Every structure is written in structure tokens, then in C-alpha cells.
Amino acid sequence: MPAIAHIDVGLAAKRVAPKINVGWLILASEFIEVIFMILWAAWIETIPTQKAGSYSPWSHSVVLGLFWSLLAGAVIFWRYKNPRTGILIGLLVFSHTLLDSVTSPKTAFYAGDTGMPVFLGSSMTIGLGLWRDETVAMIGEYGFVLAGLIIYLIERKKLKVQTS
Numbered sequence: 001m002p003a004i005a006h007i008d009v010g011l012a013a014k015r016v017a018p019k020i021n022v023g024w025l026i027l028a029s030e031f032i033e034v035i036f037m038i039l040w041a042a043w044i045e046t047i048p049t050q051k052a053g054s055y056s057p058w059s060h061s062v063v064l065g066l067f068w069s070l071l072a073g074a075v076i077f078w079r080y081k082n083p084r085t086g087i088l089i090g091l092l093v094f095s096h097t098l099l100d101s102v103t104s105p106k107t108a109f110y111a112g113d114t115g116m117p118v119f120l121g122s123s124m125t126i127g128l129g130l131w132r133d134e135t136v137a138m139i140g141e142y143g144f145v146l147a148g149l150i151i152y153l154i155e156r157k158k159l160k161v162q163t164s
């Protein structure tokens with residue numbers, strides 16, 4: 001359940017990118033999680049449990065987060081020949097790493113979480129630990145999504161008014 005808060009960034013991005021389908025915006029904001037799921041299926045990364053934090057430096061470390069963001073932005077720029085869209089997608093992908101670094105270690109959900117690794121194999125971790133407190137974490141996860149949804153609906157309404 002944690003990690004749903006990221007979709008709010010995708011929803012809210014509709015405001016700056018009204019022409020891009022919201023599904024793509026949400027996918028970009030959860031792209032890091034897609035990479036994680038592939039690596040998890042390949043037995044490379046692990047899901048966090050009550051006791052132990054996750055092992056996911058390939059998808060969730062700071063350095064690799066930057067790498068995936070640049071890669072996604074470059075691919076989109078190359079495919080659509082649009083620098084604005086490329087930058088936006090890159091920023092959306094990186095928003096995942098940023099949000100996770102603010103909320104990690106998410107000990108409210110996973111007691112053994114030690115925070116975000118900086119790089120592969122490094123024991124150095126970062127995180128402001130906003131999700132240490134269960135109440136803050138719950139309000140945060142759902143509050144973010146609700147806020148994103150409201151911004152999205154307002155923007156969609158504006159678009160409809162413009163086109164009709």
C-alpha cells in the first residue's frame with residue numbers, strides 16, 4: 001500500500017502537460033516501481049517486510065534514480081523530438097526518488113527499514129523519515145493522492161470548457 005502517493009505527482013502534472021494522457025504521467029511517476037517489480041520478479045531486489053527493509057538499490061537508490069530519470073527523459077525526447085516533454089517525464093520519474101527520500105525510512109510500515117541507499121552496495125542511506133510516524137504516513141499517503149486527484153479533475157474540467 002505505501003508508495004501509492006507517487007501517483008498524485010502524475011495526476012497533478014496534468015496541469016503543466018494537459019496534452020499528455022494522464023496514464024503516461026502516472027506511469028512516469030511510478031516508473032521506479034515498475035523497474036523494482038521487474039527486478040523483484042528476477043529475484044534481484046526484495047520487498048520490505050515487517051522486520052527487514054527492502055533490498056532495492058538498483059531501482060531505489062539515489063544515484064540509480066537519477067540514472068533512470070535521465071534515461072526515461074532522453075528516450076521520450078528522442079521519440080517525440082520534444083525537449084519539454086522529455087524534461088517533464090524525466091522530472092516525473094525523479095519525483096519518485098525525491099518523495100521516497102523524504103518519506104524513508106518508512107518504519108511506520110516496515111520496522112526494519114533503514115532508509116534509501118545512496119548507491120549500489122553502499123551502506124550509506126539517506127531519508128528525512130517523514131513516514132516514521134504511522135498517522136503522518138497514513139494521512140500523507142492518502143492526502144497526497146486526494147490532492148493530486150483534485151488538481152487533475154480541476155484541470156480536466158478546464159480543458160473541457162476550452163474545447164467545447
Ligand SMILES: [Zn+2]
Nearest residue numbers: 003032033100
Ligand atoms: Zn518507490
